[in-house]
Amino acid sequence: MAVTQPRTLDDLPHGGFGVDASGRGGGRVPQRKRPRRESMADWRWGDRIAYVLCWAAGIALCVIAALIMGYMAVRGVQYLKPSLLWSHPSGEVDQSDSGGFLDPIIGTILLTIIGIVIATPIAVAAAIWVVEYGRPSGLARMVESGIEVVAGTPDIVLAIFGLALFQHGLFGWMSFTAEGGAVFGRSFLTAGAMMSLIALPMVFGATREGLQSIPGHVREASYGLGKTKIATIRRVLLPAVRPNISTGAALGMGRIAGDTAIVVILLGATLRLEKEGGIPGVDVLKGTGSTLTSYVYNNSPAGEGNAPEKAYAAAFVLLLLVVALNFTVDLIARRGAKTGLEGTRLGAGR
Amino acid sequence: MTTRLRRLGVCAASVGVLAAVVPAAAQATPVITMSGSTSVAPLATLLAKAYVKSHPGKVKFKLAQGGSDVGVADVAAGRVTIGNSSRDPKSSDPGGIFFNKIARDAICLATNPKNPVADLSQATIQAIFAGDIRDWSQVPGATATGTIDLVGRTAASGTQDAFQKIFMGTKTVTSSIAAKASNGLVQQAIQSDPNAIGYVSLDFVGGTNAAGYNGVACNLRNAKSGEYGGVRNFWMVTRGRATGVVSAFISWVQNNAKAQAIVGKHWVPLK
Amino acid sequence: MLHRLRQPWSDRRAELTLGALACAVLLVIVLMVIFVANEAWPTFQHNGLRWLLSGGNVDEQIGTMVNAGAKPPAADYHLRAWPLVWGTILTTGMAVVFGLIFALLASVFIVEFAPERLRAVIVPVVRLLAAVPSVIYGLLGILVLVPFVGNHIISAHDKKSVEFIVQLSGASLLVAVVILTVMIVPIMIAICVDALYAVPRGWKEGAVALGVNRWRAMWTVSIRAARPAIIAAAVLACARALGEAIMLSMVSGSVGFAPNPFDGPRLFLLEPLRPLASTIVEDSESLQAPAVRSTVYAFALLLLFSSLFLSLAGYLAKQPMKKYGVRI
Numbered sequence: 001m002a003v004t005q006p007r008t009l010d011d012l013p014h015g016g017f018g019v020d021a022s023g024r025g026g027g028r029v030p031q032r033k034r035p036r037r038e039s040m041a042d043w044r045w046g047d048r049i050a051y052v053l054c055w056a057a058g059i060a061l062c063v064i065a066a067l068i069m070g071y072m073a074v075r076g077v078q079y080l081k082p083s084l085l086w087s088h089p090s091g092e093v094d095q096s097d098s099g100g101f102l103d104p105i106i107g108t109i110l111l112t113i114i115g116i117v118i119a120t121p122i123a124v125a126a127a128i129w130v131v132e133y134g135r136p137s138g139l140a141r142m143v144e145s146g147i148e149v150v151a152g153t154p155d156i157v158l159a160i161f162g163l164a165l166f167q168h169g170l171f172g173w174m175s176f177t178a179e180g181g182a183v184f185g186r187s188f189l190t191a192g193a194m195m196s197l198i199a200l201p202m203v204f205g206a207t208r209e210g211l212q213s214i215p216g217h218v219r220e221a222s223y224g225l226g227k228t229k230i231a232t233i234r235r236v237l238l239p240a241v242r243p244n245i246s247t248g249a250a251l252g253m254g255r256i257a258g259d260t261a262i263v264v265i266l267l268g269a270t271l272r273l274e275k276e277g278g279i280p281g282v283d284v285l286k287g288t289g290s291t292l293t294s295y296v297y298n299n300s301p302a303g304e305g306n307a308p309e310k311a312y313a314a315a316f317v318l319l320l321l322v323v324a325l326n327f328t329v330d331l332i333a334r335r336g337a338k339t340g341l342e343g344t345r346l347g348a349g350r
Numbered sequence: 351m352t353t354r355l356r357r358l359g360v361c362a363a364s365v366g367v368l369a370a371v372v373p374a375a376a377q378a379t380p381v382i383t384m385s386g387s388t389s390v391a392p393l394a395t396l397l398a399k400a401y402v403k404s405h406p407g408k409v410k411f412k413l414a415q416g417g418s419d420v421g422v423a424d425v426a427a428g429r430v431t432i433g434n435s436s437r438d439p440k441s442s443d444p445g446g447i448f449f450n451k452i453a454r455d456a457i458c459l460a461t462n463p464k465n466p467v468a469d470l471s472q473a474t475i476q477a478i479f480a481g482d483i484r485d486w487s488q489v490p491g492a493t494a495t496g497t498i499d500l501v502g503r504t505a506a507s508g509t510q511d512a513f514q515k516i517f518m519g520t521k522t523v524t525s526s527i528a529a530k531a532s533n534g535l536v537q538q539a540i541q542s543d544p545n546a547i548g549y550v551s552l553d554f555v556g557g558t559n560a561a562g563y564n565g566v567a568c569n570l571r572n573a574k575s576g577e578y579g580g581v582r583n584f585w586m587v588t589r590g591r592a593t594g595v596v597s598a599f600i601s602w603v604q605n606n607a608k609a610q611a612i613v614g615k616h617w618v619p620l621k
Numbered sequence: 622m623l624h625r626l627r628q629p630w631s632d633r634r635a636e637l638t639l640g641a642l643a644c645a646v647l648l649v650i651v652l653m654v655i656f657v658a659n660e661a662w663p664t665f666q667h668n669g670l671r672w673l674l675s676g677g678n679v680d681e682q683i684g685t686m687v688n689a690g691a692k693p694p695a696a697d698y699h700l701r702a703w704p705l706v707w708g709t710i711l712t713t714g715m716a717v718v719f720g721l722i723f724a725l726l727a728s729v730f731i732v733e734f735a736p737e738r739l740r741a742v743i744v745p746v747v748r749l750l751a752a753v754p755s756v757i758y759g760l761l762g763i764l765v766l767v768p769f770v771g772n773h774i775i776s777a778h779d780k781k782s783v784e785f786i787v788q789l790s791g792a793s794l795l796v797a798v799v800i801l802t803v804m805i806v807p808i809m810i811a812i813c814v815d816a817l818y819a820v821p822r823g824w825k826e827g828a829v830a831l832g833v834n835r836w837r838a839m840w841t842v843s844i845r846a847a848r849p850a851i852i853a854a855a856v857l858a859c860a861r862a863l864g865e866a867i868m869l870s871m872v873s874g875s876v877g878f879a880p881n882p883f884d885g886p887r888l889f890l891l892e893p894l895r896p897l898a899s900t901i902v903e904d905s906e907s908l909q910a911p912a913v914r915s916t917v918y919a920f921a922l923l924l925l926f927s928s929l930f931l932s933l934a935g936y937l938a939k940q941p942m943k944k945y946g947v948r949i
Binding site: 128140152197258 | 646
Binding site for chain 2: 678680681683684685687688689691692768771777780781784785786787788790875876903906907909910
């Protein structure tokens with residue numbers, strides 16, 4: 001029977017190889033009981049305090065997370081009526097029993113899609129260029145640093161920049177232009193463009209890691225068969241990093257869905273989806289609206305409405321959305337590990 | 351058909367659809383955009399809804415807020431069609447704009463329901479908001495004890511301008527006042543703090559105790575009769591004189607009986 | 622023409638196209654700095670760099686700018702925004718310091734001391750906490766913590782002792798720092814845990830073999846080896862804390878006041894403030910007034926340069942560690 005060589009000490013079966021008299025494997029030597037925990041009797045006092053503090057920090061973390069999630073769940077279930085999910089918000093002053101938040105939900109989904117659709121091709125293209133080509137190397141390092149700068153920029157600065165940029169006459173097609181010639185500068189398209197900047201570093205980082213983890217012999221095999229570099233990228237490398245791209249995109253979508261500052265400044269702050277212009281489809285993109293985040297902000301005591309119940313309900317829905325996105329990231333990452341490079345025929349030979 | 355021809359056909363068809371739709375879009379309903387005062391916003395919302403109901407298909411409305419100063423600046427720059435203002439024209443306002451009066455509104459001094467002050471004289475109000483009186487024990491008629499928590503509005507607010515002009519006169523409001531961005535926020539701050547006092551538009555006194563001013567209670571009847579002294583104007587500001595659909599809407603607001611009935615619900619009609 | 626486009630591209634064309642897209646991103650960043658600096662120029666023109674210092678009530682100065690209208694005279698550009706800068710320094714600094722300590726302890730717990738089942742629960746929990754939007758933290762803060770502090774911690778005596786200077790409500794430095802710490806800790810934990818796991822096992826086993834106890838082995842070997850990652854985590858958390866606008870504008874009190882450490886620790890923590898990012902959000906409605914516009918963009922420029930400076934500082938701080946063979 002072929003026994004594969006154990007690679008590290010951990011691969012040795014715990015009780016020995018367990019080969020019994022007939023030469024077949026399977027009978028295990030009874031395992032030793034769990035090793036005796038080392039006693040803390042000879043620890044210094046400083047170390048003991050540190051040990052206690054570590055445990056305290058860990059427990060505190062769990063408690064805080066449980067409190068946050070639990071309180072949001074309790075309040076959310078208390079205030080979330082299913083009718084809120086599919087009725088439009090009304091513009092009454094007294095928000096407490098009028099209207100739901102269907103438009104903010106649509107706004108969140110729309111903005112997330114726009115942002116990730118703009119971000120993914122650019123991020124993937126940039127990652128491919130940086131990893132596969134990258135000439136001159138100074139320029140490649142500058143692009144990488146530049147994307148890190150974007151990742152570190154506060155979203156409020158991006159929002160302000162977007163406002164300055166899109167209020168220029170050049171970008172009048174992206175939003176509404178008033179009669180006086182002033183460009184409004186606030187619409188789903190403009191907010192989506194800035195949101196893509198937020199998601200860009202995530203997709204870029206994930207794709208770059210994926211590309212860098214593909215071993216060189218895969219590319220060399222493709223060149224050896226006569227494929228050009230771009231064909232290799234298109235037919236071999238891109239399918240292999242699809243899980244990475246998906247993970248990055250899901251992370252980016254989570255970040256977009258949770259962002260408030262850009263929405264508050266660049267989305268026009270109208271409760272309902274207000275369409276702009278006459279072309280169906282494009283009018284929603286050029287129009288203004290709100291998202292769950294700006295709805296929660298506006299209904300909290302910091303914004304306009306005195307409807308904290310609605311704020312709790314909308315916050316609960318937002319939390320569920322973000323948790324679902326997180327869960328998707330986990331799922332993709334786990335499935336991708338199985339069906340990524342290892343899953344293709346390229347990986348089986350390793 | 352080959353793939354290429356089929357694709358070309360799809361492209362031509364979509365271009366044709368767009369070409370048919372765009373000229374139709376060019377005759378779309380005109381949009382009136384409004385921005386400005388948070389005090390005028392509830393009234394403007396109700397008026398817009400009623401106008402759309404009685405003149406269907408004629409015009410669409412978009413309403414934003416931001417404060418009276420924001421509304422005036424927006425309309426002067428051509429960013430919106432109508433700016434809502436709850437303060438009178440100032441000398442520092444940009445040129446080329448025209449103020450159309452649409453209603454009048456009362457400003458009430460409000461305290462927490464646990465501190466039911468019945469009446470405040472102008473001198474007391476000035477002393478409180480200028481910071482000369484810091485403790486509730488020095489205010490006649492107050493049952494609260496402790497420091498007075500002042501709640502007011504931010505600089506862009508027309509209500510703040512009106513309060514300064516009507517109630518404070520030449521005295522300046524102390525800088526330690528908590529500045530809120532809207533009537534609703536002032537209302538909430540007063541509701542949650544037993545030691546708070548602030549000023550809100552009459553529409554927002556729910557849940558608070560509205561104190562009288564100079565012996566006159568702050569309610570709609572006294573505001574309409576003219577007895578209550580703290581009344582200010584609501585304006586819809588346009589760039590130059592209103593024309594077209596905007597002029598039709600504003601004259602509907604100023605003259606139509608139904609519009610004035612809406613105004614009369616919480617505000618003082620012009621007539 | 623479509624047919625030509627679908628033919629396989631040459632490497633040269635592909636490289637140029639991809640490179641152009643990558644450089645477009647670089648261009649956007651350069652544009653961002655240029656645009657923001659261009660809009661912020663009038664503030665620098667009228668104030669020099671003195672707008673970072675203190676002098677007068679910054680809320681009044683911004684109020685004058687809002688009321689100034691379309692053509693403000695030069696005097697209206699006067700700005701002394703030190704209270705806002707100080708508020709930013711306070712919240713970011715305190716949150717990062719407390720957060721780093723808490724995150725390090727929690728990371729050591731996760732990597733070393735946690736029982737297996739607890740570890741399997743904590744790791745997804747940390748990832749989840751990192752993904753929670755800031756507006757939810759702000760909502761919990763303003764609806765739960767701020768009333769709690771206002772009603773149960775701030776006493777009438779506290780209010781009276783600062784009654785001539787500022788009003789105390791529950792929204793204060795205390796709530797702001799607590800929530801900001803909770804916000805940035807999960808990010809730091811995620812990075813530190815990854816770094817601690819990446820330390821070669823042999824290093825730590827060698828220390829344990831020499832008789833060092835588990836905590837001391839972590840401290841002297843693993844944490845020391847993971848220093849570059851800890852610095853990276855601190856820089857990342859600092860950048861996130863600097864840019865936090867919405868949550869802080871909900872819980873920090875929205876008053877342009879510089880909390881005074883000489884008031885004593887209790888009052889110091891209970892005083893309201895308003896960091897730069899929150900000021901930008903709150904003044905974004907009055908952006909049409911030119912003086913307000915240049916002020917807000919000046920704040921944005923300051924934040925932008927701060928995060929740039931932070932990345933640079935992190936990079937420089939990691940350089941001396943290269944020579945110990947530690948992976949950067």
